[in-house]
Amino acid sequence: MVPPSGGPAASPPGLDESSPPILRADVAVIGGGVIGHCIAWEARRSGRSVVLIDDEPGSGASWAAAGMLAPVSELHYQEEGLLELMLESSFLWPAFAANLGRAGAGDFGYLTTPTLAVGADAADRRALMDLRAVQEANGLQVEPLTVREARGREPLLSPAISCALAILADHQVDPRRLIASLREVLAGHEPGAGTAVDGARNGFAVDDRATALLWEGKRVSGVKLAGGGTVLAGETIVANGLQAAALGGLPDWLQLPLRPVYGDILRLRVPQHLRPLVTSTVRGLVHGVPVYIVPRQDGTVVIGATQREDALPGAEDTGAARRAVTAGRAVSAGGVYQLLRDGQVLLPAVAELELLECTTRARPATPDNAPLLGRVPAPSSGHIPGLIIATGFYRHGVLLAPAAAAICRDLLDGRNDPRWQVHSPDRFSSQPQAALQPTKEKA
Amino acid sequence: MVPPSGGPAASPPGLDESSPPILRADVAVIGGGVIGHCIAWEARRSGRSVVLIDDEPGSGASWAAAGMLAPVSELHYQEEGLLELMLESSFLWPAFAANLGRAGAGDFGYLTTPTLAVGADAADRRALMDLRAVQEANGLQVEPLTVREARGREPLLSPAISCALAILADHQVDPRRLIASLREVLAGHEPGAGTAVDGARNGFAVDDRATALLWEGKRVSGVKLAGGGTVLAGETIVANGLQAAALGGLPDWLQLPLRPVYGDILRLRVPQHLRPLVTSTVRGLVHGVPVYIVPRQDGTVVIGATQREDALPGAEDTGAARRAVTAGRAVSAGGVYQLLRDGQVLLPAVAELELLECTTRARPATPDNAPLLGRVPAPSSGHIPGLIIATGFYRHGVLLAPAAAAICRDLLDGRNDPRWQVHSPDRFSSQPQAALQPTKEKA
Numbered sequence: 001m002v003p004p005s006g007g008p009a010a011s012p013p014g015l016d017e018s019s020p021p022i023l024r025a026d027v028a029v030i031g032g033g034v035i036g037h038c039i040a041w042e043a044r045r046s047g048r049s050v051v052l053i054d055d056e057p058g059s060g061a062s063w064a065a066a067g068m069l070a071p072v073s074e075l076h077y078q079e080e081g082l083l084e085l086m087l088e089s090s091f092l093w094p095a096f097a098a099n100l101g102r103a104g105a106g107d108f109g110y111l112t113t114p115t116l117a118v119g120a121d122a123a124d125r126r127a128l129m130d131l132r133a134v135q136e137a138n139g140l141q142v143e144p145l146t147v148r149e150a151r152g153r154e155p156l157l158s159p160a161i162s163c164a165l166a167i168l169a170d171h172q173v174d175p176r177r178l179i180a181s182l183r184e185v186l187a188g189h190e191p192g193a194g195t196a197v198d199g200a201r202n203g204f205a206v207d208d209r210a211t212a213l214l215w216e217g218k219r220v221s222g223v224k225l226a227g228g229g230t231v232l233a234g235e236t237i238v239a240n241g242l243q244a245a246a247l248g249g250l251p252d253w254l255q256l257p258l259r260p261v262y263g264d265i266l267r268l269r270v271p272q273h274l275r276p277l278v279t280s281t282v283r284g285l286v287h288g289v290p291v292y293i294v295p296r297q298d299g300t301v302v303i304g305a306t307q308r309e310d311a312l313p314g315a316e317d318t319g320a321a322r323r324a325v326t327a328g329r330a331v332s333a334g335g336v337y338q339l340l341r342d343g344q345v346l347l348p349a350v351a352e353l354e355l356l357e358c359t360t361r362a363r364p365a366t367p368d369n370a371p372l373l374g375r376v377p378a379p380s381s382g383h384i385p386g387l388i389i390a391t392g393f394y395r396h397g398v399l400l401a402p403a404a405a406a407i408c409r410d411l412l413d414g415r416n417d418p419r420w421q422v423h424s425p426d427r428f429s430s431q432p433q434a435a436l437q438p439t440k441e442k443a
Numbered sequence: 444m445v446p447p448s449g450g451p452a453a454s455p456p457g458l459d460e461s462s463p464p465i466l467r468a469d470v471a472v473i474g475g476g477v478i479g480h481c482i483a484w485e486a487r488r489s490g491r492s493v494v495l496i497d498d499e500p501g502s503g504a505s506w507a508a509a510g511m512l513a514p515v516s517e518l519h520y521q522e523e524g525l526l527e528l529m530l531e532s533s534f535l536w537p538a539f540a541a542n543l544g545r546a547g548a549g550d551f552g553y554l555t556t557p558t559l560a561v562g563a564d565a566a567d568r569r570a571l572m573d574l575r576a577v578q579e580a581n582g583l584q585v586e587p588l589t590v591r592e593a594r595g596r597e598p599l600l601s602p603a604i605s606c607a608l609a610i611l612a613d614h615q616v617d618p619r620r621l622i623a624s625l626r627e628v629l630a631g632h633e634p635g636a637g638t639a640v641d642g643a644r645n646g647f648a649v650d651d652r653a654t655a656l657l658w659e660g661k662r663v664s665g666v667k668l669a670g671g672g673t674v675l676a677g678e679t680i681v682a683n684g685l686q687a688a689a690l691g692g693l694p695d696w697l698q699l700p701l702r703p704v705y706g707d708i709l710r711l712r713v714p715q716h717l718r719p720l721v722t723s724t725v726r727g728l729v730h731g732v733p734v735y736i737v738p739r740q741d742g743t744v745v746i747g748a749t750q751r752e753d754a755l756p757g758a759e760d761t762g763a764a765r766r767a768v769t770a771g772r773a774v775s776a777g778g779v780y781q782l783l784r785d786g787q788v789l790l791p792a793v794a795e796l797e798l799l800e801c802t803t804r805a806r807p808a809t810p811d812n813a814p815l816l817g818r819v820p821a822p823s824s825g826h827i828p829g830l831i832i833a834t835g836f837y838r839h840g841v842l843l844a845p846a847a848a849a850i851c852r853d854l855l856d857g858r859n860d861p862r863w864q865v866h867s868p869d870r871f872s873s874q875p876q877a878a879l880q881p882t883k884e885k886a
Contacts (some may be wrong), residue, residue: 022768039673080528186849209502251708266776268776269756269773312714312795312797330712330797331797331799332795332797332798333709333783333793333794333795333796333797333798334783334787334793334794334795334796335780336783337780337783337787337794340777340780340783341784344777344780350776350777351775351777351780352755352774352775352776352777353776353777353778354755354774354775354776354802355774355775355776355779357773358798358801423602427474
């Protein structure tokens, strides 16, 4: 069944009249983070009707994300396989941002100021210089500066830093504002159009939780909602981060080995007499531990970089009132301490800032730290029709969102770029010969 | 004019019929912190009708307070003048808590577990031993422990501490719960009474801001409210902390030299496997800087002790939306860092806690760090009738609240204990011969 095009509308296509509300759209996107919203917007731009399903849009990993667009400084050893995708998305970002602006989005904090990588001690300098060799071997530009030059650009940098490198290609965006902008644009707010057509305006948003995929024969036909409703869609895109593995109706043989990697992140306000604290994003290595300081144009900075594979023990003993999805949101006192300590090593004036917010979220990581992105192969028909997976973006969700959106659009249009085959969502699965039918939960 | 006794009731006593609402009560208490609530309850217990005026009750210094009841460890050099009042209030606390419990209050976290004073290094040990000499010279009991003994009591204490002292007389209460309990009891909730009489139940609370005292001839006759209303009262008690100095209608010659001293304080949750983190309150001196860790029975701990005389610069540049009264509530990143750092020096497991909350509030301090407490002397009549001042409690508001309440009740009853004359609210003022009439703002 291929639902007809047009805005989502309540309609009972062949189901019992007494059943709960049914929406239909060309594309159903499960998950309202940066990835889900970018995919939804790209699908909408392709002329398709779209619904985006999330009961707490923007509240997951995207809520914490610093928004660094950093293909160069995010290049990690053993992760060169990701580099092509990161560079592709970095290349897409300027046009993506311009299109979003042209569509009438408000300021979403897209800044192309360079990034400074700095080291605290001699070992940090060696580590950054070793990484620079890998970066340059991959064709990436990294410009060594003297400490004097670095402090000429950023006078509040500590004079005790051991090295500095300028990275012109690493930029930033404000993920919270980005999601707000995408929602605004998805809601139908056009530039110059002062009035909104109700119904169309918020028609894209389904404020509910997806519990399972629906199937019609061998194809995915939509999404079952926790509230009892149903979304019928020609294509369903699973972009709900860590929750993807818990979605019902996925083929039993398909392994989505997502693990949470927790990060604590701080937001601080710079007092007037210290502004700007820095003009570049500062990515430091402090006695081997990474820390970053991202300046926003509103006079705040974001400090982050803790990575914990475990939620705080005891975080779950806060009673049933705290929902399972938020169990990993306990802020680590040790993490906050580390960020403030290492931030001060690079920028002593961090001690003089106002602490506005401490936030912790889990990022969806995979065994190779690369996303699970694409259609799900099937032996007979090439792939499972109606289903696209887009999760596991780990540290790179904000950078990779335009590429993820473009790749999903290609897939919707029937194109499959062989460059991204390496990120196929079935690469951790052993697909049985006859397995195609879902057995976890049937529609 | 002496208003009749009885519950507060709207009535226009001789004023224009078209004027805004008027309440009347025997006693009007301005300020809804721990001090104001304790005074209000004590006045109510004496059979008087009471209203308590605050548009944000419990949100000031009391919101941040750790609630240590610590006459011994809070004894500071040069502050021996306060000691008698602190010991008096410490002596009153058990009966105060028992009465509040008997009146039907829920648990307010009153704990008589001892306090441990610990030092981090040799200099801290010398400082604590010197202070102990002063404490013992003042008749206070302080019991030196070996580090081994201290860790026998509190196994998670760092083995690297330099000294430990047990202080049996220093206890704690939870100030937020205390205010909630006092409001509950003031609202007329009696033990065993399942139903509340409406009107009486919340009749004590005036959710408005006091702008000025009202006068009738040479006596204070009530309070003018920001919302346009009026409280007429036989006695008005000024207990609104730092805001007292800004109250209109005080005699011009009366100096209330209150200055804000800011403190950052953390609330953290102890994971199950680390409970109890400590059973005693731990007051540390870490390389000369004080830090305290107060365990609550709900599995949380409070860590505090920063003292800053200035609000964070730039805190006021957050726009008009932030009200003047909250301008000093900016949390210092350096303060949070210091608390987490020094807390870990004494209890390394602090790094493993969940950070729940960072709070900053200003405490009302005076030049001698003692309160401004009592009636205001006047040359002809002995004192200004109808007016009592109770502010400037600085670090000691929670400890001193029962004494402040008892002293105010004595004053209401016409008794004036000469022991507290030293805290007279006019001690920083030069009273002119003929000055009695207010000139700041007349009713």
